[in-house]
Amino acid sequence: MPELPEVETVRRGLLEILDLPSEEIVSVKKSSKKLRYNSTLAQLHQVKSQKIRAIHRKAKYLLFELDRHYLLSHLGMTGSWRIEQDKRKHDHIRILLKGGRVLTYHDPRRFGFFEVLTKESLSQLDRFKSLGPDPVVDPSFTGEYLFNKTRSKQTSIKSLIMDQKVVVGVGNIYASEALYLAGIHPEKPAGRLTAFQVERLAEAIVEVLQDAIDCGGTTISDFKQAGGSAGYFQNFLLAYGRDREPCCFCGHRIESRAIVGRNSFWCPHCQKL
DNA sequence: CCTAAGTCCTGAGTGC
DNA sequence: TGCACTCAGGACTTAG
Numbered sequence: 001m002p003e004l005p006e007v008e009t010v011r012r013g014l015l016e017i018l019d020l021p022s023e024e025i026v027s028v029k030k031s032s033k034k035l036r037y038n039s040t041l042a043q044l045h046q047v048k049s050q051k052i053r054a055i056h057r058k059a060k061y062l063l064f065e066l067d068r069h070y071l072l073s074h075l076g077m078t079g080s081w082r083i084e085q086d087k088r089k090h091d092h093i094r095i096l097l098k099g100g101r102v103l104t105y106h107d108p109r110r111f112g113f114f115e116v117l118t119k120e121s122l123s124q125l126d127r128f129k130s131l132g133p134d135p136v137v138d139p140s141f142t143g144e145y146l147f148n149k150t151r152s153k154q155t156s157i158k159s160l161i162m163d164q165k166v167v168v169g170v171g172n173i174y175a176s177e178a179l180y181l182a183g184i185h186p187e188k189p190a191g192r193l194t195a196f197q198v199e200r201l202a203e204a205i206v207e208v209l210q211d212a213i214d215c216g217g218t219t220i221s222d223f224k225q226a227g228g229s230a231g232y233f234q235n236f237l238l239a240y241g242r243d244r245e246p247c248c249f250c251g252h253r254i255e256s257r258a259i260v261g262r263n264s265f266w267c268p269h270c271q272k273l
Numbered sequence: 274c275c276t277a278a279g280t281c282c283t284g285a286g287t288g289c
Numbered sequence: 290t291g292c293a294c295t296c297a298g299g300a301c302t303t304a305g
Binding site for chain 3: 036076077078090108109110111154155159221228260261
């Protein structure tokens with residue numbers, strides 16, 4: 001489930017639980033199952049006795065800043081970080097902390113990953129080079145910026161705003177929500193939107209992501225905050241998951257269909273193609 | 274049998 | 290023919 005608000009929620013939860021900047025790593029252990037990418041045991045060994053100085057979020061990535069390294073974590077579809085004493089099935093990374101607590105990465109589908117990076121390698125990381133602006137952090141994410149990105153694009157606007165090279169943090173849930181708020185059909189070819197429509201969309205993206213952060217994220221099936229509680233933005237979703245329910249603006253029934261492989265929800269009256 | 278919060282890779286198609 | 294680029298679809302995986 002982790003889109004930008006969920007990753008930010010995990011980050012804030014960890015900041016509350018952990019004693020930064022003096023939380024010391026005793027050792028890092030991994031399960032035998034492979035994540036999407038894998039650090040070697042030697043790399044994991046390198047971070048031993050370093051302290052966790054800060055936790056950053058870059059797009060949907062979590063970045064633990066240590067004394068001499070970074071730990072880069074992506075949550076994939078089902079990843080989560082908890083302070084967890086008991087071992088559970090699908091726990092893949094266990095960071096033992098001085099004092100006995102265990103920072104644990106749990107991920108049933110294993111689409112996420114966990115990597116040890118040197119501080120020097122971070123700036124040259126290909127994964128970060130092509131990322132677009134962050135709607136809740138970067139003032140450069142504006143309607144004008146997004147409008148320029150849509151020009152001469154044939155692809156659907158939903159697909160475009162889920163492209164992390166264009167704008168980071170928007171996944172399948174918040175894409176439907178933002179398009180619904182902006183009154184734009186998800187299949188509308190991006191290049192055919194007006195500047196006014198794209199302005200509304202950029203505003204809707206910022207609003208929906210910020211509101212979801214304020215709610216501690218969206219819990220659909222198994223997302224949990226670092227402290228173990230569920231988010232509650234799912235109670236405020238207006239389009240996603242509301243197939244055949246009445247539109248809260250006009251009362252027409254919400255439609256749903258897969259667009260570019262992902263299920264999408266929209267009001268056929270408010271969001272014309 | 275179907276579906277699911279995200280990337281990454283491949284291959285088809287287009288235009289220069 | 291070939292190169293650069295855009296775009297769609299599949300693969301990865303487990304649980305319900």
